[in-house]
Amino acid sequence: MDLLEFQGKQFFATFGIPVSDGRAVDTVPEAVDAAEAVGYPVVVKAQVHVGGRGKAGGVKLATNADEVREHAGNIIGMDIKGHRVNVVWIEHASDIDQEYYASFTLDRGAKKHLGMLSAEGGVEIETVAVENPDAIAKIWIDPVDGLTPEVARAWVLAANLDPRATEGAIDILTKLYTAYVEGDADLCEINPLILTPDGRVHALDAKVTLDDNAEFRHEWGDYALTQVRDEREEAAHQKGLQYVGLDGSVGIIANGAGLAMSTLDVVNQAGGEAANFLDIGGGANADVMAGALEVINNDERVKSIFINIFGGITRGEEVANGIVEALSRVTIEAPIVIRLDGTNAEEGRAILEPHLSDKLQSKPTMLEAAKAAVELAK
């Protein structure tokens, strides 16, 4: 789950990381009140789950109430790369002497946490990584050891920050690591991490991705409210289905994440494009199948449906009965192609046989089924 900037800052603040005083608001009058409360000058910042806000005109400096009114009025409701701005964050503007970059994430190859710190902040770190890789000081942290004070100090010194920033950076990085581990984040990034002219180190931005698997031990309800899902994804999420909306015209239902991904691939190889990724898990019973069909059926992009099931412990007969029952419950507009294979596949296909028609075809292999579904979607 990706947090908005202001949520990331609130998350940081609970771990003692210094952030600017600010307020999240969704109307112009509230924006003015917030600016009066935090003190001018202020920065009016669009809160969206996408980068490049500044270039899009979503970040503006305001020195008085009229300017706040003007900028907040423009930014609220603005569209940034397809994301509508519903909330702006008003924060007291900081004086900036230096801009740095700091982050923690998991290095899956090394199976350790990766900390990155750079004196070249404020720009895309990917650009720094390509053009000047030596400017990024990296450390790999064994989760069993954690980030020790000695390692944190050596790391900060290796990054060649302004010497005035050393103690403040060590303090923030130590807290940021705690936030990353105890807060169950997949990513904690501060860009820029700033040094002010009076020598304070401070998080001017916050990019935080939380690990959805850890929600059981946190109170993340408020964060979930601002997650952006398209309508299809929201409907699937409510039914507990693993769904990702895509732009093609072949609706996909498969059991297992790998098989679902593979189904997208064969549809593509057959010359079509999938409308979605949908993994119904191992069971494939009538309830789950009916729920999946409902989600696909409500998608206007879908011109044909490809149901790709490999029976393992769930036998072909059970899968076939589930499909037949689901079809009796949901009226499906688009034609369906079913590929049923695996344990007792023949028995399963025999159950489907009397129900077959132009609108419900059965194909023995993934490739043949993909071709048929793509043809029907044309």
Added chain:
Amino acid sequence: MSIFVDENTKVVYQGLTGSQGRFYGLRNRDYGTQVVAGTNPKKAGEDVDGIPIFASVADAVAETGATASCIFIPAPGVKAAVMEAAEGGVEFIVVITEGVPAQDEAWFYNELKRNFPQVQLLGPNCPGIISPGKCNIGITAGEIAKPGGPVGIVSRSGTLTYQALYELKLQDIGVTTCVGIGGDPVPGTTFIDCLERFEADPDTLAVMMIGEIGGSAEEEAAEFIAEKMTKPMSAYIAGVTAPAGKKMGHAGAIVSGGKGTAAAKMEALAAAGVQVGRNPTEAGALMVDIVRNLG
């Protein structure tokens, strides 16, 4: 022979008294796996269809000589369950549970490496391991695999693994061991761990590998294959068409920052001499050809 588990492996099921643990534990026993114990501190002294329940893995090991553990504990309890298994003295731990927090995985992976180097962890979020005809630990339908050899399989995906087993069986080709390493960001057992053992196993003559987008495990495996593998291989990578930035069902299956694409993985494997199929059926057919040409 087989790798990691065989007819002598004795397994304790952590979570045998739960519905999932009971269902698969009993199925695994029916397959022929030595399911010797279950654990549940509140139900010690009871049994599940004749399988004795102990308070802890340590007790189960002491009483039954269990050598492996299979964990069906819900995600919040997995970290503690893994450490209980390691401290209890088993040497092979299979975690079927999905949805384990990444911070927990990263921690217990490194804790085991450091303080329990003799322990091999498989998973989390994996279908388990099957040495057909000998031992089946986890959720694989045993009947879709033909015992014997000469093929070894290692896979990040559950259903695609079943499909591979099934297609080989239809061609009357047996499997020594099929390892599902799972789709999580920090898998306890890697492709390379399995490839090393398949290379050393005299009954495994060819290896099939099924990967997916995300991370760099397939690229690392390709390096290992180029340097160390003498046995012929076929491979398939799922997710050629997956868009960047979206998790495709598995926590680990995400293309981020242009890294972890299927194309890069397929290229790396092909460069290492692996025959790469564009879909699971093609990879299966390539493996059938490899086996037919073994002589």
